[in-house]
Amino acid sequence: MHPLPDNTLSVRGLACAVPAARATAADLAATFGEADARRLVRGTGVQERRLSSHCTSDLCLAAAERLLAELGWERHSISHLVLVTQTPDYPLPATACLLQHRLGLPNHCTAFDVNLGCSGYPYGLWLTGRLLEPGQRALLLVGDTIRAAPGDRSTVPLFGHAGSATALERRLEAAAPEAPVHFVLGTDGGGGRHILVEAGGSRLPHTPDTCQPQTWPDGNVRSQADLFMNGAEVFSFALQQVPALVRAGLDRAGWTQTDCDDVVFHQANGFMLKTLADKLDLPPEKVPSCLDRFGNTSSASIPLTLVTCRADELRAARRNCLLVGFGVGWSWAAAALPLGPLVIPDLIEVP
Amino acid sequence: MRLIRMKKQEFLRLIDKVIEAAPGTIQGHETLADLEGWDSLSIVAFLAAYDKQFGSPPAPAALVACKTVADLLTLAGDRITD
Numbered sequence: 526m527h528p529l530p531d532n533t534l535s536v537r538g539l540a541c542a543v544p545a546a547r548a549t550a551a552d553l554a555a556t557f558g559e560a561d562a563r564r565l566v567r568g569t570g571v572q573e574r575r576l577s578s579h580c581t582s583d584l585c586l587a588a589a590e591r592l593l594a595e596l597g598w599e600r601h602s603i604s605h606l607v608l609v610t611q612t613p614d615y616p617l618p619a620t621a622c623l624l625q626h627r628l629g630l631p632n633h634c635t636a637f638d639v640n641l642g643c644s645g646y647p648y649g650l651w652l653t654g655r656l657l658e659p660g661q662r663a664l665l666l667v668g669d670t671i672r673a674a675p676g677d678r679s680t681v682p683l684f685g686h687a688g689s690a691t692a693l694e695r696r697l698e699a700a701a702p703e704a705p706v707h708f709v710l711g712t713d714g715g716g717g718r719h720i721l722v723e724a725g726g727s728r729l730p731h732t733p734d735t736c737q738p739q740t741w742p743d744g745n746v747r748s749q750a751d752l753f754m755n756g757a758e759v760f761s762f763a764l765q766q767v768p769a770l771v772r773a774g775l776d777r778a779g780w781t782q783t784d785c786d787d788v789v790f791h792q793a794n795g796f797m798l799k800t801l802a803d804k805l806d807l808p809p810e811k812v813p814s815c816l817d818r819f820g821n822t823s824s825a826s827i828p829l830t831l832v833t834c835r836a837d838e839l840r841a842a843r844r845n846c847l848l849v850g851f852g853v854g855w856s857w858a859a860a861a862l863p864l865g866p867l868v869i870p871d872l873i874e875v876p
Numbered sequence: 877m878r879l880i881r882m883k884k885q886e887f888l889r890l891i892d893k894v895i896e897a898a899p900g901t902i903q904g905h906e907t908l909a910d911l912e913g914w915d916s917l918s919i920v921a922f923l924a925a926y927d928k929q930f931g932s933p934p935a936p937a938a939l940v941a942c943k944t945v946a947d948l949l950t951l952a953g954d955r956i957t958d
Contacts, residue, residue: 568917679916743916757936760920764927796917800924 527777530705534654538692538868539839540592541832542584543685543819544577545874553682556675565682570795574685574820577670579875581612582620584688584825585666586627591870592690593628598662600629605656605663606636609645609824611853612670613638624666642669642720643791643852644710645824647860650691650848651708657695665691669823674738676746679754683794685820689828692868704845706862707777709770716855719758724749759852763797767851768804770859774847778861782807785861786844787835791851792816792826824850831864832872839865880930881957884949890929891945894921906945922948930955 550572553562566572585608593600606628608621621636630636635656641648646667653665668688673680696703724735735749747753767790775785788811790798795816802812813834815826822829827848831839838844843865851857882890888902895901895913908914919939927933934951942948949956 564915564917568920755936756916757919757923757940760923761933761936764923764933796920796924804928 526710527773528651528708528710530707530777531654532705533659533696533698534657534706535694535696535703536650536691536862536864536867537694538592538596539689539828539831540588540595540870540873541687541689541825541829542587542873542875543575543687543829544579544584545876546575546577548574548576548685556681557678561678565678568796569682570798570816571682571685571820572817576686577875579670579686580614581610581668581670581686581688582608582614582624582627584670584686584875585668585690586624586688587873587875588688589624589628589664589666589690591873592692592868595868595870596692598692601631602662603630603634603664604658604661605653606630606634607639607649607653607656607663607665608637609639609641609649609665609667610669611640611642611823621666628664641854641856642823643793643826644850644854644856644858646689646791646827647708647848647850647858648710648856649824650693650706650860650862651710651858653693654695654706657693659695659697661695663693665693667691667828668825671752671823674745674747674751676738677751679743679745679756680752683821685822687819687822687825687829689825689832691828704863706860707774708858708860709773709777710858711770711856713855716758716762719755719762719855720853721753722750723753759793760797762855763793763801763851764804766855766857767801767849770851770857771805771847771849774849774859774861778845778847780845780847780861782811784845785811785847787846788812788849789827789830789846790849792819792821792830793852794821832869836869836871839867840869842866879954881955882929882952884956884958887949887952887956888945890925891922891948894918894925902945904945904949908943908945908947926952
């Protein structure tokens with residue numbers, strides 16, 4: 526899908542929150558042994574992750590509270606709250622409804638959850654932008670707290686927790702023109718089985734059996750209620766889909782690679798990011814990454830990369846950014862947009 | 877589209893590189909499970925190397941099903957020359 530350019534959508538601020546608690550290679554060594562831990566760290570590019578028992582909503586709440594305070598936005602001025610997550614507080618009600626209450630947002634505010642992961646940030650920007658009427662404001666909250674099965678070496682070394690809040694506004698038509706925002710979005714549900722939590726929904730409700738860890742043909746130990754990820758299929762999907770997505774995003778914006786200051790990928794894993802950058806001939810300075818410090822934080826990985834790698838630049842001036850999300854679904858989205866100057870609080874660490 | 881080809885010896889060196897072994901380690905008769913460096917990470921590295929060499933990745937399920945180096949050669953099919 527190639528929607529028409531959005532000429533009046535503005536991003537005003539961005540905040541991220543992570544747990545203060547860290548998981549390191551030493552933790553991996555305790556489970557998988559020293560040699561395997563070293564190889565996993567080298568293979569994934571993840572040195573450290575932030576993990577805790579906090580819910581995604583707790584992290585997003587901390588980010589939203591700080592962002593609203595630094596923006597000086599009155600809560601009654603918020604018309605929409607969109608939460609993108611695959612780790613809600615409960616199967617129902619929508620976590621966004623609970624966050625509307627916790628944040629003290631007005632009752633006329635719409636609030637709902639969107640179940641997307643790796644593509645969730647650019648997808649959420651597009652969707653939230655579609656909701657906004659001229660002069661309205663919205664909060665886009667995006668985050669995940671994926672808990673991998675302790676014995677699964679395909680997921681444990683990779684995933685970290687993070688939440689984000691993005692403040693969006695639709696300018697009045699009469700306002701001074703700014704550069705438009707361009708989106709490219711797509712789906713191929715044929716890949717749905719390759720990143721999957723099989724049990725716990727209507728298709729396969731929880732039973733004692735579905736929660737029982739077992740050893741699978743890939744050698745990993747997990748239950749049907751745990752996250753399964755087929756790394757080879759994910760990598761193959763990314764190799765085939767992402768370069769075309771990046772080119773489509775640049776084309777839509779009318780940018781050359783030189784015009785684009787940053788290509789911010791979903792932080793899938795280090796080897797994949799390097800392979801994609803090589804395939805697209807992108808110089809390392811255009812491809813910021815925080816994967817080594819935070820791991821794959823699912824839907825939060827793009828805003829977390831902006832906050833931890835580009836905060837000073839985005840506070841000071843405008844940058845042309847291409848935000849590229851891809852993965853679980855399969856689902857993908859790219860947003861080519863001018864970002865900055867933005868209000869960006871320092872990274873929040875939640876004890 | 878023109879098929880990109882590779883000599884068998886070059887393909888074996890590519891596998892050496894993927895498993896981080898000295899050049900010349902892989903001879904072509906090995907069982908993958910017996911190779912120290914062959915695991916889920918090296919399968920992904922092989923996918924990337926194959927894509928870079930031939931312009932598209934192999935089918936992941938077919939790659940994961942390979943048991944021997946000979947199977948990997950079969951996977952590459954007409955792309956491999958003597």
